[in-house]
Amino acid sequence: MNIAKDRSLTKLAAQGDQNAFGELVQLHQSAVFNVAYRMLGNRQDAEDITQEAFLRAYKAFNKFDTDRPLRPWVKKIVTNLCLNRIKAHRPTLSLENGLPPPKERKPGPEAQSTKREEDRQIRAAILSLTPRYRAVIELRHFQDLSYEEIAKTLSKPLSTVKSDLFRARKMLAEKLQEIKR
């Protein structure tokens, strides 16, 4: 990602340039969608909420420091939107079969299929966590936020975030052990 281009597009979009914002959506939609997909486990819901996140970002541009990168900010927005949606709907876990194969890595077909199945199981394990645990895993492992930033994003005390993170990791590690057995 070209940081300078991202910043200049962000500045233009903040001034109301819709074309610039369109380019930003194109640049970041995949990353934002993946956050939503890990949190919700459903492609359609993830796309809807990604769209919603970009809309929220556009409306809240006056609050955003355009010198900062846009992606982490929209990712935080989408994480909170996902948490709100989970709280409102409490959906059953859903990880669709037949996900398109990942773009990276190209081992042999058999290894690829095993890896894909393992990835699917890891995603399912993440989705089996309660929303609060899922959120800390998402923010720490996939968005690389510090404990303090997670606490601020989720409006929770630092001590709660640390203990949630530890428990979430323990649970996931146990599930991972089961998957690999």
Added chain:
Amino acid sequence: MKHLTESQLNEYLDQMLDYETQQRVETHLASCESCRLEITELQALFISLNELPEIPIAHDLTLGVLAQISKVAKIPLLWKQPIFLAQSIFTFILLLFSMPILSSFWLQIEKWSGEITFPTIQTPSLAQMVSQFMSLLAWEPETFFFIPELSFSVPTLPTLPISPNSNLMLLLALSAGIMWGIGNYSLLRSKPEVRE
């Protein structure tokens, strides 16, 4: 032996410990199989999460987002809104026209205020109060209450230079009402949307 705490495990894995603590943790790990096993399991999890690939998005959301954005019409600044500008101009004109009426009314009010006499209250003297208190003790109901004497004169109220029943008055009241309504509508409409 005391095992590593949740916090130490977390911060060790996230490489957030200071050098000294990290050394202590590593020394402990070298001798404690239980903690070592726990760390190994968690490290395996870290690797799995790091290796989890991003999945490609099936549809480009750009057009959808842009379509939604165009629906969110940007509300111009308050003073740039024609309705607000019209209201301000009309109010100013109304104020100019009402100046002669207001000034004549003001003269009447000044005259009227000179005529006002404030109520005077006749308060009882100390001797009267003592006497009343004694009567109270003696239970003589007829002298129980002392009602202060009030006296004031009603001044002549100022009259409006225009009759309250006239068409002009009705027109003025209507205009003021309409402008008030438009003003409130304009202000409510300009209220920013609730952000996330």
